[in-house]
Amino acid sequence: xxAAGLVVLALGGYFNPVSSWFQRLGVDxxxxxxxxxxxxxxxxxxxxxxxxxxxxxxxxxxxxxxxxTQVIELQQKVTETEILSALVDFARANPEYSYTGAAVxxxxxxxxxxxxxxxxxxxxxxxxxxxxxxxxxxxxxVDAVIAEAARVQLITDSASAVNINLPxxxxxxxxxxxxxxxxxxxxxxxxxxVQPGDVVLTSGLGGGYPPNLLVGQVVSVRQLDYxxxxxxxxxxxxxxxxxxxxxxxxxxxxxxxTPLITTPGP
Amino acid sequence: xxxxLTLFLVLLVALLLQTAMVSRINLxxxxxxxxxxxxxxxxxxxxxxxxxxxxxxxxxxxGGVSGAQWFIYLAAYLSVIGMARxxxxxxxxxxxxxxxxVTFTGTLVLTMFTYVYRIxxxxxxxxxxxxxxxxxxxxLLNLLLAVAIHPLMRDIAGxxxxxxxxx
Numbered sequence: 468x469x470a471a472g473l474v475v476l477a478l479g480g481y482f483n484p485v486s487s488w489f490q491r492l493g494v495d496x497x498x499x500x501x502x503x504x505x506x507x508x509x510x511x512x513x514x515x516x517x518x519x520x521x522x523x524x525x526x527x528x529x530x531x532x533x534x535x536t537q538v539i540e541l542q543q544k545v546t547e548t549e550i551l552s553a554l555v556d557f558a559r560a561n562p563e564y565s566y567t568g569a570a571v572x573x574x575x576x577x578x579x580x581x582x583x584x585x586x587x588x589x590x591x592x593x594x595x596x597x598x599x600x601x602x603x604x605x606x607x608x609v610d611a612v613i614a615e616a617a618r619v620q621l622i623t624d625s626a627s628a629v630n631i632n633l634p635x636x637x638x639x640x641x642x643x644x645x646x647x648x649x650x651x652x653x654x655x656x657x658x659x660x661v662q663p664g665d666v667v668l669t670s671g672l673g674g675g676y677p678p679n680l681l682v683g684q685v686v687s688v689r690q691l692d693y694x695x696x697x698x699x700x701x702x703x704x705x706x707x708x709x710x711x712x713x714x715x716x717x718x719x720x721x722x723x724x725t726p727l728i729t730t731p732g733p
Numbered sequence: 734x735x736x737x738l739t740l741f742l743v744l745l746v747a748l749l750l751q752t753a754m755v756s757r758i759n760l761x762x763x764x765x766x767x768x769x770x771x772x773x774x775x776x777x778x779x780x781x782x783x784x785x786x787x788x789x790x791x792x793x794x795x796g797g798v799s800g801a802q803w804f805i806y807l808a809a810y811l812s813v814i815g816m817a818r819x820x821x822x823x824x825x826x827x828x829x830x831x832x833x834x835v836t837f838t839g840t841l842v843l844t845m846f847t848y849v850y851r852i853x854x855x856x857x858x859x860x861x862x863x864x865x866x867x868x869x870x871x872x873l874l875n876l877l878l879a880v881a882i883h884p885l886m887r888d889i890a891g892x893x894x895x896x897x898x899x900x
Contacts (some may be wrong), residue, residue, distance in 0.1 A: 573752030578764045578867050579847045580800035584752060610800065618800065626856045646858050647762045649865050
């Protein structure tokens, strides 16, 4: 009779608060025991885990170093690809010339000479005098060649002289290098209206370089009444400190006009 | 044989480092000359033999690569060897001082040889600008390089020419 009464009370929901209290107590006790057990297990297995974690950490650090190296290599390749892509675009935009690409592999040991060494030579059809360019403009010309390499005289070399044209003022002048690597224009006629910002192109006069290759821009002009010519400073388009890849124009044959220059007789 | 092989290897590595790296490190318009510093440090080691051979080989090698005439480097490097051998017998108790003296004088000789050749046969260059922009910075860079190269070459010389043990 008592049991039947308890069942009826349970089914009627009268024991719910007591049941909930017992359940909560049980869950709390279970949580506490489980937590203590796991803490005990951790305490007993810590030395082994630290060792394995250290090993894992070392592995991950090695992996990180490898991936960082890979990222640097890939970034370098992306840069190279961008440069090469620009050179290909330049070659496509100027189809009148044939080009051979080359990497700059060194610089002249002497600070007096602004030359670079490229990794193609006579085996690739390179000859002395061939003009060298990048997508940004004129670099220089081949000075000496061996089988697998060539030396290029930059237009910034102090012995370099390039005949140029200033289309804005329809003026011819002479581009000169210097010992510091700065470029300047000389032999600008006094009556020429040269302005800062004027574009400088090769003129092709003298036969040393093909015409209409971009060189740079006029930065400042110096005009003195008592001098025969004006002078100007030039900002080159090419960053000569960061030359990595260049194009050699292989179908341009420089003209040697030395025999035509008369020298005073004895 | 071992010395000749070392000579070949050292000069080859120096050429690669010089053209690919050292020449790209500029102070104003000057740059260091690794060969000159190596030769100075080598020739200052008392036990070293064939230092003149090192000078001649380096001079011809660099002269062949550079736009400068080969005899400029040959003459300058042989001068460096000569100065170093002379100083070895005089201020040997202060090797770093001797190193600095040879590097300073050697750089001055090399740059002046090149300058004189350029103004005589190639192009007129303003001496004041050349001195400030090229010669002085090159000297400074070479002196800095000398601090690192001198102990290195002393070690190489010690391995190739070990000290004789007296019985």
